[in-house]
Amino acid sequence: AGMFGLVRYAFAALQPARSRHQRRPAQDSRLLARCAHMQARFALPAVTLSQSAVLDGPLVIGLAEICIPDAVLNELDTAEVDAVFAHELAHLERRDGVWFPLVGLLNAAFCWHPVTRWLCAQVRHSAERACDDRCVQLTGEPRALARALTRIAAQALALDGALPLPTMAQPQSSLVARVAHLTSATRPRQHALTARAQVGLALGAVAMGMASVSFTVHVAGARNTLARFAVPR
Helix, strand or coil, X not given: CHHHHHHHHHHHHHHHHHXXXXXXXXXXXXXXXXXXXXXCCCCXXXXXXXXXXXXXCCEEECCCEEEEECCHHHHCCHHHHHHHHHHHHHHXXXXXXXXXXXXXXXXXXXXXXXXXXXHHHHHHHHHHHHHHXXXXXXXXXXXXXXXXXXXXXXXXXXXXXXXXXXECCCCHHHHXXXXXXXXXXXXXXCCCCCHHHHHHHHHHXXXXXXXXXXXXXXXXXXXHHHHHHCCCC
């Protein structure tokens, strides 16, 4: 199961590399201006804004690139576009473009262990909530982000596989909860985990998975030993 998970992860991880030649510098002056406007609120190095025809939602790649789909953001108003860029820039601020692939690799290696799957899902969910909150902190427009999430997700329903990168179109299962949180009148602030704490959780899941493997091996060895000394009836 672990080998199958790693193979599946490798194919997903190669998608951004395969589409690299299909990514090109963004040319839309409106989107470039809005991205620069939001980036000024972050202490980040220069961020590259690219676009692609094969994406269904914005995502961050590495430490300094935001890649957007060709047409999706054109349908958003200015407040929604600002919310999208604030959310993606928050991912870059947290370095999720590095942490997410690591978490995806750990999840793939121990995909057979339910605790690992749960912890890795919590890491991703916590990261999305943290970026949502950071976006709202900067823009003061929670409903604009909620509208953007809904519109982008509506165009991502045909997604076949999951990229091991932070993208607004994922995870689908948490979208309803995120939108409900953003549109709630009382909106309690989420105490999302820091990126390091999230990776610590994922590493803990790996430790549990390895311990489980070791325990299984020892139990199997003990059974074989007992079988040798068993008295035949």
